[in-house]
Amino acid sequence: MTASGLAALPLLELTVVLPLAGLLLALPLGHHGARATLALAPIILLVTALLCIEIMWSGAPIERVAGGWDVPLGIALRADGISGAFLLTTALVACAVAVFQAQGGQDGGATRRSTFWPLFLATWGALNAVFVSGDLFNLYVALELLTLAAVAMVAYGSTEAAMRYLLFALSGSLVFLLGVALIYAGSGTFDIGLLGSAGAGDTAMTVAAAFMTAGLLAKAALFPFHAWLPPAHGNAPTPASALLSALVVKAPFFILVRIWFDIGPETSGVLMQLLGYLGVAAILYGSLLAMRQERLKLVIAYSTVAQLGYLFLVFPLAGAAQDLPWTAGTWSGAIFHALSHALAKAALFLAAGIVIEAVGHDRLQGLAGLARDLPMTVFAFGIAAVSIMGLPPSGAFIGKYLMLTGALAGGHVFLAIVMIGGGLLAAAYLFRPLRLMLLAGETQPAKAIARRRQVVPLLLALAAVGLGIAASLPYALLQIGRSLTATEGIE
Amino acid sequence: MDEFLYLACIGLLGTVAASLVRVHLGPNRADRMMGAQLIGTGGVAIALVLAGAARDASMIDVALVLALLASFAAVAFVKATSADGAGDPEEDG
Amino acid sequence: MSTALVYALCGASLVGVGLYGFITRAHLLRRILAFNIIGSGIFLLLGGAGSRQGAVSPDPVPQAVIITGIVVALSLTALAVALLVRLVEDTGRATLPGEDASRDA
């Protein structure tokens, strides 16, 4: 197939349309939705991969306007390199989760069997809609779709955690919407591209962007808005935990990147510093609490609090000085980190799910010697842990390396130290469960888990490492349509 | 003419304010409910006058929908306060 | 002072009132009410912005997105209410206990 052949297909639209069509199919199908989803998931993955190829091939973002109405009247769908990278990562994780859930099949009772699939596909569709939306109000609608599906999946595990999550998510989206309303009042458009090309903007724009940022922080669970995350991600059913921790919290981060790097309101240095310091606090606080947890899933959930902190270092490192030569690398590093974390975190949660299936609980003290019964799962956990710690050759290593280079080049020694320290802390809290599982202690007999099920987290963990080994391709993809003028290759 | 209509609306708002006091004071649920229903009626009246003042026939539809939904809310109120939450006060009595 | 400005300022006040309720009230049904009040305050602000050139022909785009917003708010309210009822069935409380995630196990 040639480039023009690819361009003839509405790949961009299909990445959103297919999951949404799937959910409308799965809703009436009830528990038969599993088969429909399993048939659809590889097709969505294929479409997403073809879209990435199209973006690489053309070397420019792909843009469509819904209904054929040009912006600002219509709504633009836009897929640049970063969109493609997030779409593809989402597709990989979602396929793994779908297979994992379908194999697990009979757990969770009649309600969960019948409603999981529409909610799962709604999450996938909403994420994709966020990644390709060029319109601030449309982003609001997509975020709320995401909230509905995600909260409902948490409620399978704990109504209390779901309620807490819903309250954070609701207040977050209202504050975001307040910013969007102010932007329209001031500029008469919701279009991100138009807002970006309109230039630096004024105080009103910066205040509006600050509102949107505050709202998104609550949804992204950045410290100190993290309180909802560990109970929600720690108590949700395994496939939901994986989706939520790997992907759902990345959607608000993605929108923040769009706001501060693509629209680029008159950058408030203080705000960028603040985001950075919250990131630092998240790394330290999340890591320390992760070390003190007694349940495997809570260790992994607190690790998400900490790892999300890294992403926010991009704002002081690259946000305040967008024209410096190293900012391109720092920006790409943060995105690499987000993608690698998505794959590794999904692997960790699915591995934890297998552990729970095998021994019936996830209390750390009862996991000694598990490596003998579940070697493949413990191996997957270990590989994923390497990635979370940011050790070479993982994708997270590339991400951290690029960010570290930027921090040192920009004189942010403190941030650099935190980044290195955070890696050591991650090693500490992940070695603890790993060491226990590898220990040759006396253990309760574990239920046998099929190989084809254990291989799912392993593949995800290997993908996280593979992102680092074959880094040049995704790196090239990320540079397409990037708004920054600076360019810095990967050394 | 228009000035008079808006003055009439202000007068109607006065009745709304008075009913708000009733909703606040109660003392029992039936009182609060009646207060809210009275405001519904006042709202319909204001909507009709506003439609006249703006010479916009489509605004009459708002009055229509307000009236319809207010009676709907009244039924829900009555239901909620009945003995089993699904009944009819006339059965209880 | 214009009609649009009056309602925009009303919207700003409603955002404040709703925010206050959302922060200080513990009963979850009240917080759901507060959420809806903040939402409609934001819509009034947006509607006020769209009517600045006079009420004769207000900007239809904010109107359309506000209608969308009202429907989305209803959807979220419906989920919140259902979740609240379930929470009361499970725990007997219509409030959330203090923040300590690790206790949730």
Added chain:
Amino acid sequence: MNPALLFDVALAALAVVAALSAVAGRDLFASVAFYIVYGILIALAWMRLGAVDVALAEAAIGAGLTGVLLIGAWSQLHRKGATETPPGPSSAARLLAAGASASVAVLVAVIFVGLPADGAGLAPAVRENVAESGVSNPVTAVLLNFRAYDTLMETIVLAVALAAVWSLTRDELWGGIPGLRQHARDGGVLATFGRLLPPLGLLVGVYLVWAGSSMPGGAFQAATVLAAVWLLLVMSGAMDEPAIGSTAIRLTIVAGPALFLAYGTGGAFLGTFLGFPADVAGMLIVAIEYVLTVSIAATLALLVAGVPRRQE
């Protein structure tokens, strides 16, 4: 100050008072009543802003349906003894919260006042293109044509909200019937209400969707009125809620969004996602609106009905 503006100020002040009473009052039932009053006042405000479509949506959805949803919630909490308002935070904490909320309100107000008064907006762009949109009501043109993508997502949001509510069902009740079995005294006020209002409501609903293409109104407002009619029939004991396991009811819910999505995707393969060719746009929009109205009405009615509480 002219009387019209005086009215605006009085209405705005009353709306703020009603909102404050709703969040700050002691009695939870009174709060719900205040919220419904508040919705009515806001609908009037939208009329004054010349946004009749929004006024209709607020009257039907904001005040009407949301109000009934909240009344139902109160009723269930009341029966479980969970309507007691727990002691609030200390007065110092309240003062701090009040200060923070007031600062946000003032900040927003100051920013708004500081914006250019002429207000760049999309009204001219809509005016220029409305002739090609297939409908003459500019708000419907935005909803179903210029920003049809938002509206498509919104219809899907409704369907997913219903799936989310259903996901809270206890396993033993999966597929069952939402709400309690309602009853009313034969020939009583309630039963008579249940016979008289529905035909009227049906008429209003059909009128609103028909009017939507040229005048204020449209699928969402009409569907809300129809949902209210449905719920009224249920409350008066004239009919029961359907079981959520019913395939027919599930197909009704997804039919509207599915048709909309299929149309949009077909357009994408032919060249324009959600593109309505100008010569047939009017007809297609009306067709989609009618199917959407039925689907949305069913979805809204079931959203208010909530989680299944009994088996068939």
